[in-house]
Amino acid sequence: MLKHYPLLRSLALYRFMPFRFVSTALLFILANLGIALQQFSIGRAIDTLKHGDPLSLFQHAWTSPLNPWFWxxxxxxxxxxxxxxxxxxGLSALMIGQQLLTILRQRIFQQVQNLDISWHWKHGLGEVLSRSTRDADKLKEALINFWRQVFESSLVVLVTVGLLSWYNLWLGLVPFFFILLGVGVLFKLTNHLVILDHKVAIAYEKVSDTLTESVAGVRVIKAFRLEQKLLQRFNQAIVQFIQHSTHAVAMSACRLPIPQMIIACAYVWVIAFGAYLIGQQQLQIGEFIAAILMANLLVFRIESIGQVLHIFADARSSAARIWQMLDEKTKIVDGWEQAVQHKTAINIKLDNVSVISTETKKYILKNCHAEFRADEIVTIVGKTGSGKTTLMNLLNRFIDPTEGRVLIGSDDDGWMDIKSLQLTTLRKIVQIIPQESFFFSGTLAENLKVAKQNATEQEMLEALHLASASELIQRLEQGLSTIIGDKGVTLSGGQKQRVALARAIMNHSPILALDDSTSALDATTERHVLQRLTQQSAASLKKVLIINSNKPTTIAMSNRILVLKQGQIIAQGTHEELMDSCEFYGELMGFNRPEHATFSRNLATPKGIAVQGIMS
Structure with missing residues (x-):
C-alpha cells in the first residue's frame, strides 16, 4: 500500500521502535497542549484582572485568581x-530519527551485498554511493524536520483550531479552511519539486561517477595524459549539477509566497472576525488576545513548513531512489541443501546450458555440454567475447543459466542441481579467482584470512608457498603484517595474482576455477603453481582445476581443452586431438599451416613436461 509513497515507507520504519515512537509523540502532544493552556490562561488572566480594583489586587491571597501573582x-x-x-x-526526536536512518543505511548496505553480480554490472559505483550518502543524508534532514515541521505543526493546528472553535465555531473553522487550502498548494509544489530534484540527483550521480573513475583509473589517466580531459568532463558534470540545483531552488523561491499568502489570510480572519465578535459582545478582550496569539503561532508554524518545502521534496525523491534499490529482488535465490553427497570426488558439469543477454536478447552461451572431472586440468579457450568468463560465473552462481542446468556430484554418488545448494556451501566448494583480484586496505594476513578467519601463520605461509609467493614474504619488511594498501596498490600484478591464489588455496575448495588469473605470471612460476595446486588435497578430495586462458604454456599442461566459439562449445579434447580435428582451434593457437601443425603436436611445457604428464 505504501509502495507509491516512499517517504511514508521510510517513516513506517518507526514501527520497529514502538516505545520510542510513542514516547516521542506523547512528549510533543504534552508540549503543544502546554502552549494552548498558556495562551488560554493569558486570556483568562486579562479578563479576570480587568474587573478588579487596581489598588486592591495584591491584597488578595496569592492563591486567588484576583491576585496577579497567581497568574x-x-x-x-x-x-x-x-x-x-x-x-x-526535541532530543528524543533527534535520537529516534538517527536510529531510523541507521536502520535504512544498514538495509542499504545489506541489500548491496545481497544483490547478484548482474545488478552490480548494470549499476555504477557512483550510483550506489550516491544512494548511500547523498540520498540518505537528504532523508535524514527530512526526518529531523518531521517532528518539528509536520508532527508538531499538526498538533499546533489541532489545538489552535480547537481553542478558537471553543470561543466561536466560525472563528476556528475559517482559519482551518485557509490552512487546508495553503497546505494543498504546498503539496502541489512539492510534487513538481520532486521531479526537479530527481534531475538534480542524476546530475549528482554523474559527478560522483566521474570522481570515482578519476581516482580508480588514475594510472590510465596519467599514462595517456588525460588529466585535462577528465577535468573538463568533471567541470561539465559540476555545471550541469549546479544548473539543475539552481532551477529547483529558484522554482521553490518563486512559488512559495503563494501558499504563504493563503495561510496568512487565517490570521487576518481571526483579527477581523474577533473584533466583530467583541463589538457584538460575544468575545472578551482576553479571549481575543489569546485568539490572536494562537493564530500568530499557527501562521508562523505553518509558514515554516513552506520554508523547508525543498527539504521534503528532496527527501521524497531520495526516498524513492533508496526504496527502488531496496525493492530490487536478487535473481540468485539461496538453495536448501547444506552439503553434496560424495565419497571420493566432486565433479561439476553443464547440462545443455544457455545464457541469454537481458539487454540484447542474444545468446551469450548456447547449448553447452561439458563435464569437469576431479584430478584433471581443463582449459577453456576462445576468442575475446566468446563467453569464457560467463561460463566460469555459472559454476558458483554469480549468474544462473537462462536454459539448462549446472550439476554437481558424480556418477557414483548422483548429481544435483547447484540451485538446490545453499550459496555458502556452493561457494565453499567452487572457488573462482578473477583476473583482477580485489584486496582490502589492510595487512597481508588480514586479506588472506578472508578465506579462513582463524587461519594460523603456518597455514598462511603454506598457502603462499603453494602459490609460489614465498619470496614475497621475504621482500616485505613486516611479513604478513605488512599493509598492502587499498586494492593491493603496493603489489605488482603478478604478486596480486599469487596472493589471490594463496587466498583461494586456504579455502580448500575441491573445484578451483582460474579466470585468466595467471596471466601476469611467467611460464615457470605458472607451471609451479599449477603443479602444486593439482597435488594439493582438499578435504581428501581430488581437485578439479578449470582455467580460462589462451596461453600455450597453460594449454600444454592441460588434460583436456574446451573450445568456445561464439558462445558454443564446438570441440573438446587434448591439444593434439584438437589440432587434428578442429580448424578453429588451430587458427586460435596461430598454427594454421601444416608445418606449424606438426610443430604444435610437440608442444610441451617448459623443461619437457608433456601434456599428459602433469597429472601422473
Missing amino acids: FIGLSFLAVMRAIIQYFA
Whole structure:
C-alpha cells in the first residue's frame, strides 16, 4: 500500500521502535497542549484582572485568581514545564530519527551485498554511493524536520483550531479552511519539486561517477595524459549539477509566497472576525488576545513548513531512489541443501546450458555440454567475447543459466542441481579467482584470512608457498603484517595474482576455477603453481582445476581443452586431438599451416613436461 509513497515507507520504519515512537509523540502532544493552556490562561488572566480594583489586587491571597501573582506563578510554571518537555521531545526526536536512518543505511548496505553480480554490472559505483550518502543524508534532514515541521505543526493546528472553535465555531473553522487550502498548494509544489530534484540527483550521480573513475583509473589517466580531459568532463558534470540545483531552488523561491499568502489570510480572519465578535459582545478582550496569539503561532508554524518545502521534496525523491534499490529482488535465490553427497570426488558439469543477454536478447552461451572431472586440468579457450568468463560465473552462481542446468556430484554418488545448494556451501566448494583480484586496505594476513578467519601463520605461509609467493614474504619488511594498501596498490600484478591464489588455496575448495588469473605470471612460476595446486588435497578430495586462458604454456599442461566459439562449445579434447580435428582451434593457437601443425603436436611445457604428464 505504501509502495507509491516512499517517504511514508521510510517513516513506517518507526514501527520497529514502538516505545520510542510513542514516547516521542506523547512528549510533543504534552508540549503543544502546554502552549494552548498558556495562551488560554493569558486570556483568562486579562479578563479576570480587568474587573478588579487596581489598588486592591495584591491584597488578595496569592492563591486567588484576583491576585496577579497567581497568574504570574501559574504562567511561569507552565512555561518552565513546557520548556523541559519541549527539550526532551526535541532530543528524543533527534535520537529516534538517527536510529531510523541507521536502520535504512544498514538495509542499504545489506541489500548491496545481497544483490547478484548482474545488478552490480548494470549499476555504477557512483550510483550506489550516491544512494548511500547523498540520498540518505537528504532523508535524514527530512526526518529531523518531521517532528518539528509536520508532527508538531499538526498538533499546533489541532489545538489552535480547537481553542478558537471553543470561543466561536466560525472563528476556528475559517482559519482551518485557509490552512487546508495553503497546505494543498504546498503539496502541489512539492510534487513538481520532486521531479526537479530527481534531475538534480542524476546530475549528482554523474559527478560522483566521474570522481570515482578519476581516482580508480588514475594510472590510465596519467599514462595517456588525460588529466585535462577528465577535468573538463568533471567541470561539465559540476555545471550541469549546479544548473539543475539552481532551477529547483529558484522554482521553490518563486512559488512559495503563494501558499504563504493563503495561510496568512487565517490570521487576518481571526483579527477581523474577533473584533466583530467583541463589538457584538460575544468575545472578551482576553479571549481575543489569546485568539490572536494562537493564530500568530499557527501562521508562523505553518509558514515554516513552506520554508523547508525543498527539504521534503528532496527527501521524497531520495526516498524513492533508496526504496527502488531496496525493492530490487536478487535473481540468485539461496538453495536448501547444506552439503553434496560424495565419497571420493566432486565433479561439476553443464547440462545443455544457455545464457541469454537481458539487454540484447542474444545468446551469450548456447547449448553447452561439458563435464569437469576431479584430478584433471581443463582449459577453456576462445576468442575475446566468446563467453569464457560467463561460463566460469555459472559454476558458483554469480549468474544462473537462462536454459539448462549446472550439476554437481558424480556418477557414483548422483548429481544435483547447484540451485538446490545453499550459496555458502556452493561457494565453499567452487572457488573462482578473477583476473583482477580485489584486496582490502589492510595487512597481508588480514586479506588472506578472508578465506579462513582463524587461519594460523603456518597455514598462511603454506598457502603462499603453494602459490609460489614465498619470496614475497621475504621482500616485505613486516611479513604478513605488512599493509598492502587499498586494492593491493603496493603489489605488482603478478604478486596480486599469487596472493589471490594463496587466498583461494586456504579455502580448500575441491573445484578451483582460474579466470585468466595467471596471466601476469611467467611460464615457470605458472607451471609451479599449477603443479602444486593439482597435488594439493582438499578435504581428501581430488581437485578439479578449470582455467580460462589462451596461453600455450597453460594449454600444454592441460588434460583436456574446451573450445568456445561464439558462445558454443564446438570441440573438446587434448591439444593434439584438437589440432587434428578442429580448424578453429588451430587458427586460435596461430598454427594454421601444416608445418606449424606438426610443430604444435610437440608442444610441451617448459623443461619437457608433456601434456599428459602433469597429472601422473
